[in-house]
Amino acid sequence: MSKKSILISDYHHKELKKLSEALGLSYYKLVEEMITYFKKTGINPQESKNESPARALKELDKRMVSFLKVQERDILKPLRQEVYNYSKEQNHEIQKTSDTVIEVLNKMNTNETQRANTMLEEIKKQRMVALSIAKLLDAKNKSGLLSKINTIFE
Template sequence: MAKKSILISTYHHKELAKLSDAFGFSYYKLVEEMITYFKKTGINPLDSKNENPSMALKTLDKRLISFIKIQERDILKPLRQEVYDYSQEQKQEIQKSYKILVEELSRIDHHERERANTTLAEIKKQRKAVIAIAQLIDAKNKSGILSKINNIFD
């Protein structure tokens, strides 16, 4: 490797020595790393505002958190509320449907009971008619038809 020399002021040479001691690099290695750092980061050393990269990260972090909070406020919370409202509406609709279903089943049950009672009343009438016919046919119950019919109905 060919070595090159650079001219720097005494003040900057002392600062280079301090940095070299602090980081544990030789002068040439420290200068090489500085060049690589400026090249990778794209930072212009002449345009130094004495910004610390960690401060830039904190600022970016604050902006990101602010962005997330705004998204939460403007999108997520309203969306959550809409979902909650929709679920409440669905719950009310289900309750209404359930109430209507219970009323309808109750009405059907009432009609079925009326139909069953009407059918039973008709069967009782028919039973009385059959017994009356049997009594007319066999007035003295000689053939035993009346007792046979009564046994069938019991």
């Protein structure tokens, strides 16, 4: 590394000396770090507003909070409402389907009850027919046909 010289005013030399002592760096190392810092951050030292990084972070924090609030208002809340409405609609559809299934099952039960009653009536008629035929065939119950049919139906 070759040595280079730069010209600075007495005031700035004193400030450089104070900074190097405060930061524990030699002059050349402090100047190198300054150059690297300005290069990395893109800060123009001539346009310095004497802003502290903490203040810049607070401003950035405010911007982030504002951004998040806008996202919440424009995206998250409508999305939440949409999900709530969809859920409510699904519950309504489930209830409607459940009611329909119950109604169909009740109709089936009623129809089966009617069918069973009709069959019982038909069986009663057939029993009466069988008894009437047995009475005609065996008027005095000599062969025991009527009593046999009665024991079968009991």
